[in-house]
Amino acid sequence: QIALSEHYNIPIIILTSQKYDEKKNKIITGKIRKNKPEKNVRFRLVQIIGERFLSTTLPIYILWKKTNTLGHYMSLYAKSPNTSIY
DSSP, X not given: OHHHHHHHTOOEEEEEEXXXXXXXXXXXXXXXXXXXXXXXXXXXXXXXXXXXXXXXXXXXXXXXXXXXXXXXXXXXXXXXXXXXOO
């Protein structure tokens, strides 16, 4: 990711999905099914790679999805180019 960001001069923003579980009284990983998040799922910023390119180029959004013992990346697409997460 660092090499990709540096080579193409683009920022990469990594997010994770979280949800508050009222039964357990703690924050848990939010589920995404059929490319749609469950109710009350929020995205939390994990890392920004190539932050210095944010002012010049549109970023690539990546969602870190934790599965059983492994992890998996999914791409996220903004509804419009002007949409921002900040």
